[in-house]
Amino acid sequence: xxxxxxxxxxxxxxxxxxxxxxxxxxxxxxxxxxxxxxxxxxxxxxxxxxxxxxxxxxxxxxxxxxxxxxxxxxxxxxxxxxxxxxxxxxxxxxxxxxxxxxxxxxxxxxxxxxxxxxx
Numbered sequence: 535x536x537x538x539x540x541x542x543x544x545x546x547x548x549x550x551x552x553x554x555x556x557x558x559x560x561x562x563x564x565x566x567x568x569x570x571x572x573x574x575x576x577x578x579x580x581x582x583x584x585x586x587x588x589x590x591x592x593x594x595x596x597x598x599x600x601x602x603x604x605x606x607x608x609x610x611x612x613x614x615x616x617x618x619x620x621x622x623x624x625x626x627x628x629x630x631x632x633x634x635x636x637x638x639x640x641x642x643x644x645x646x647x648x649x650x651x652x653x
Contacts, residue, residue, distance in 0.1 A: 537572030540565055587633045590644070597623030599652035623652030 543566045549557035599620035609615060626649045632640035 535570075535573040538570040540569030541567035584634050585636075589631050589633070591629050591631050593627050593629075594649075595625045595627065597625050597648055597650075597652045599623065618653075621653050623648055624650040 542563065544563050545561040547559045547561055548555055549559075599622060601620060604617075606615075625646065627646050628644045630642050630644050631638060632642075
């Protein structure tokens with residue numbers, strides 16, 4: 535809160551002789567408006583630095599295989615036969631995850647590799 539100046543009223547009796555001040559007596563000295571103190575808050579709360587941690591997370595995803603059609607003159611027209619069965623591949627993704635005070639605040643992909651190719 536901002537402070538305010540107060541007002542002090544001083545009443546004096548001044549004596550003059552031949553126009554020259556020869557005496558001065560204070561009759562009263564009163565605070566007519568008291569001053570308002572300025573209030574300044576001073577912090578005492580300890581500031582705690584945030585706890586930042588990182589963790590590597592690994593996840594895998596399937597990689598789809600392609601289906602290729604090849605003609606075979608020995609098969610009857612309109613029929614189909616699987617010559618080689620397709621197999622899904624595997625993609626491995628490694629991410630660095632940042633946590634601040636236990637809450638996720640960032641995620642960066644570190645690597646993204648096909649570890650098992652689709653066939």
